Amino acid sequence: MKTFLLLGSLSAFLGVALGAFGAHGLKDRISPEMLTVWQTAVQYHLVHALALVLIAILCQLLPEPSMVRIAGWLLLAGTLLFSGSLYAMVLSGTRMLGAITPFGGIAFLVGWLFLAIAAFRSSQ
Numbered sequence: 001m002k003t004f005l006l007l008g009s010l011s012a013f014l015g016v017a018l019g020a021f022g023a024h025g026l027k028d029r030i031s032p033e034m035l036t037v038w039q040t041a042v043q044y045h046l047v048h049a050l051a052l053v054l055i056a057i058l059c060q061l062l063p064e065p066s067m068v069r070i071a072g073w074l075l076l077a078g079t080l081l082f083s084g085s086l087y088a089m090v091l092s093g094t095r096m097l098g099a100i101t102p103f104g105g106i107a108f109l110v111g112w113l114f115l116a117i118a119a120f121r122s123s124q
Contacts, residue, residue, distance in 0.1 A: 001059035004072045008052030011079060015045040018087065026090070034090045041086035048079045048108065058118070067118035074111030078104045 022038040030038070055072035059065040082104025089097040 004052050005056035011049035038090045041083040045083040048075050062122050071111045071114035074107050078107035
């Protein structure tokens, strides 16, 4: 599915840009604790950007990719909620935004579970 290749590529681009911004633009402007939060957001962002590229490939390889597509949308939602809330929290200083982060983590977990189910079903 070309959509996930596009989303994964753009997400990876953004993750690299945000990582560089954190390392160079924020390093002297935020606390070490908040820089660590930023780095966590970038790490999860980049891992799941690559996962979206994998999703695109799997959508082409598997005979019934519906579960894989659901996994992809969940991983994208996880990136937006998890990493996005952490980025917003660091930039705004509003720690309450961290309350959104667990919803992104749940989306990641469910997305990976859907991918596992798709793999199990395709092996039968």
